[in-house]
Amino acid sequence: MADTHDTLCAELDSMKVVYITRVRGGTRSDRERKVKEIRGDRFYCFAIEHGVSESAVWRFEDPGGPVKLPWEKICRLTALGNSLCPDRACIIDLDRFEPRFTTYEVNPEKLTINVLPAAAVADPITAGKRDGSLRWILESHARPLCVVNWPKGGDVDANNLPHLPATVKQLDLRGMSNFLRGRVPTKYECGPDHWIHNFVAKFKKLKTLTLTDCQYRLEDVAILEPRMILISCIIESKME
Structure with a gap:
């Protein structure tokens, strides 16, 4: 069965996740600024770094939400969200490839x-x-x-x-x-x-x-x- 907007939202809902964002590229400080901007002053937000070039941040509904997620799941959800449901799951590239440059x-x-x-x-x-x-x-x-x-x-x-x-x-x-x-x-x-x-x-x-x-x-x-x-x-x- 193919993934759809509804199946993605249902999976996020089952995890009590409001949204999840993966931030790629740039410098570490670039990613930290972007994650801070996404988090704002909201409660129940969690962020992690992965390797030397990626970070992720997600918000959950209450203290029962996940403070740890497998990186493979984060990648799958954000990649899926990019094509199906960018309002709840997406990837932000800080250094997108531009052929002009x-x-x-x-x-x-x-x-x-x-x-x-x-x-x-x-x-x-x-x-x-x-x-x-x-x-x-x-x-x-x-x-x-x-x-x-x-x-x-x-x-x-x-x-x-x-x-x-x-x-x-x-x-x-x-x-x-x-x-x-x-x-x-x-x-x-x-x-x-x-x-x-x-x-x-x-x-x-x-x-x-x-x-x-x-x-x-x-x-x-x-x-x-x-x-x-x-x-x-x-x-x-x-x-x-």
Whole structure:
């Protein structure tokens, strides 16, 4: 029997859930802001994080409602709600893919992503949020080698890079005019919330990071390399 609007609502009602929302993409703070906005000052709301890129929030009718839900069920309900009943179950993408800003090419061994000038030059304030859509491209089309081409003059830095799935072993960044915009701190200088921790965490399964025609300070890369070695990642530099 096919799922319908009524069957979805009946399942939510049986759980005493008023609505459920899954928030994907963006940064952790982006998702926290969106979840806080959804929750407001309502009672009987519960929120969780999943992995490094998703969160979920749901409201239930009374204290008897669920404060824990299996992530698989959350995914099924929100995906179903997106197509059947978005008023009670839905997915919010904070970095939806827009072809105006990013294109990509796929072959058996390589995924090539091209960030277009509109994303990096025309609107630099929001460029990082749009570049977050690279995460969903990577998840759908991951290959052992990923090449990311930045447009000439594009002012996008290391903070805008997406988390890489484990299937990507080599990452070649090309033409980033300011790869490390913020100075790389030593391990004694940065707190647990510093951007460098989030940056390094994106490459946990990466074996080789190649910087082709990227601008950076040698002293910054020298400080960065020991951190990358901790996750078995080798940094190579190339000029073409």
